[in-house]
Amino acid sequence: MALEKLGKALNSALKKLARSSTVDEATIKEVVRDIQRALIQADVNVRLVLQLTKTIEKRALEEKAPAGASKKEHIIQIVYEELTKFLGKEARPLEIREKPTVLLTVGIQGSGKTTSVAKLARHLQKRGYKVGLVCSDTWRPGAYYQLKQLVEPFGIEVFGDPNEKDAVRLAREGVEYFKNKGVDVIIVDSAGRHKDESGLIEEMKQISEAIKPHEVILVIDGTIGQQAYNQALAFKEATPIGSIIVTKLDGSAKGGGALSAVAATGAPIKFIGVGERIDDLEPFDPKRFVSRLLGMGDIEGLLQKLEELQKEREFKEEDVEKFLKGKFNLKDMYAQLEAMGKMGPLKQILQMIPGLGYSLPEDAVKVGEEKLNRYRVIMDSMTEEELEHPEIINYSRIKRIARGSGTSVKEVRELLNQYNQMKKMFKGMDKRKLSKMAKKFNFGGLGI
Numbered sequence: 001m002a003l004e005k006l007g008k009a010l011n012s013a014l015k016k017l018a019r020s021s022t023v024d025e026a027t028i029k030e031v032v033r034d035i036q037r038a039l040i041q042a043d044v045n046v047r048l049v050l051q052l053t054k055t056i057e058k059r060a061l062e063e064k065a066p067a068g069a070s071k072k073e074h075i076i077q078i079v080y081e082e083l084t085k086f087l088g089k090e091a092r093p094l095e096i097r098e099k100p101t102v103l104l105t106v107g108i109q110g111s112g113k114t115t116s117v118a119k120l121a122r123h124l125q126k127r128g129y130k131v132g133l134v135c136s137d138t139w140r141p142g143a144y145y146q147l148k149q150l151v152e153p154f155g156i157e158v159f160g161d162p163n164e165k166d167a168v169r170l171a172r173e174g175v176e177y178f179k180n181k182g183v184d185v186i187i188v189d190s191a192g193r194h195k196d197e198s199g200l201i202e203e204m205k206q207i208s209e210a211i212k213p214h215e216v217i218l219v220i221d222g223t224i225g226q227q228a229y230n231q232a233l234a235f236k237e238a239t240p241i242g243s244i245i246v247t248k249l250d251g252s253a254k255g256g257g258a259l260s261a262v263a264a265t266g267a268p269i270k271f272i273g274v275g276e277r278i279d280d281l282e283p284f285d286p287k288r289f290v291s292r293l294l295g296m297g298d299i300e301g302l303l304q305k306l307e308e309l310q311k312e313r314e315f316k317e318e319d320v321e322k323f324l325k326g327k328f329n330l331k332d333m334y335a336q337l338e339a340m341g342k343m344g345p346l347k348q349i350l351q352m353i354p355g356l357g358y359s360l361p362e363d364a365v366k367v368g369e370e371k372l373n374r375y376r377v378i379m380d381s382m383t384e385e386e387l388e389h390p391e392i393i394n395y396s397r398i399k400r401i402a403r404g405s406g407t408s409v410k411e412v413r414e415l416l417n418q419y420n421q422m423k424k425m426f427k428g429m430d431k432r433k434l435s436k437m438a439k440k441f442n443f444g445g446l447g448i
């Protein structure tokens with residue numbers, strides 16, 4: 001996984017939060033300090049770290065958790081949101097709009113450029129595009145053979161001439177060649193042997209002028225950490241159509257520094273390299289990346305589901321009245337269960353709740369999910385009258401319901417007990433307490 005070490009450190013900071021019994025100022029400050037330490041160790045620029053953690057701390061201390069979410073959940077949400085913003089906020093996918101779309105890749109020698117070109121070609125091929133590669137590296141004859149070797153197994157053609165000395169001419173001829181072949185995407189790989197960024201950018205300008213690419217992609221070595229800032233900035237200023245691939249994020253201790261430094265320039269990171277194999281290239285999406293980094297499953301999904309859950313949890317005024325008068329029936333309970341069912345497998349929901357996913361024993365989740373299903377099956381075998389007036393369900397009805405639903409008398413009784421308990425609790429409660437309890441019941445009252 002990319003940035004494994006940073007992920008682990010951030011994850012343990014949040015785990016500590018999830019485990020703490022209270023969430024006060026001292027807890028928040030400790031979490032923030034842990035996050036600071038983790039980021040600085042990943043070579044993220046200290047000034048950026050301080051800015052980021054100050055925002056997290058301020059929000060965590062000042063903002064109130066939205067209804068239905070705990071303070072812990074809210075803090076995790078804040079950390080997630082701020083880290084996402086830190087890495088560019090939105091995904092900026094590579095778009096293939098025209099046929100052919102011409103891409104030019106540049107990058108300093110050793111950055112992983114040639115490998116990334118092969119990976120990108122394969123990535124696009126897997127998405128159904130026919131891709132042609134042009135090697136315009138006139139400095140290193142081996143580059144052509146290296147590229148060929150990488151993509152040959154996939155039937156991707158490489159245009160090049162190891163004896164040609166004019167990079168601009170090679171690039172132009174290569175693009176013409178593939179245009180005539182009707183490919184969807186042409187990727188032109190330029191030379192990496194430049195003494196510095198200015199040489200690199202100069203060649204990029206010349207080739208750009210000749211082939212008019214739709215996009216220029218800079219490949220940056222993720223192991224250089226925050227030094228990536230200057231490279232990305234110089235590049236961003238030189239081309240209005242630039243995007244970036246940050247390589248070697250697998251196992252690099254400084255990858256977090258490189259990613260955040262590039263993001264700080266505002267240049268879009270479109271892919272990250274996460275290994276030496278041809279498939280080790282991932283489209284970069286800050287949201288998904290941060291969710292995975294924090295090791296908390298799909299947090300985006302969680303936020304959405306929390307929102308839905310909250311809507312479902314909101315008891316209508318008339319419902320509250322009804323419950324207060326003790327008129328809560330099985331149908332009402334059924335509606336609650338159905339609302340839960342709509343939101344997908346319970347286990348999945350529970351796992352997405354930061355903090356809970358860690359502590360939840362597998363058995364508890366299984367029982368909850370199974371029980372919910374059984375309740376539903378049992379209620380499907382009840383008549384309308386029984387659902388509305390459960391008090392009429394006597395022993396012979398229980399036997400019939402058990403038979404009809406393929407369950408047992410014991411299970412039908414269990415459901416009725418659950419109902420009676422809920423009803424008893426609703427009765428005689430004040431409004432405020434009731435809505436609080438209702439929220440709890442959606443998760444806690446069903447034997448989960």
Ligand SMILES: Nc1nc2c(ncn2[C@@H]2O[C@H](COP(=O)(O)OP(=O)(O)OP(=O)(O)O)[C@@H](O)[C@H]2O)c(=O)[nH]1
Nearest residue numbers: 109110111112113114115192247248273274275276
């Ligand atoms: N672990 C890891 N290694 C990578 C990644 N990308 C590239 N590499 C390795 O980095 C080394 C240099 O990669 P090349 O593709 O030859 O890069 P380059 O030197 O920029 O290419 P040119 O400038 O064209 O010569 C190779 O050993 C690659 O296997 C990555 O994402 N992860």
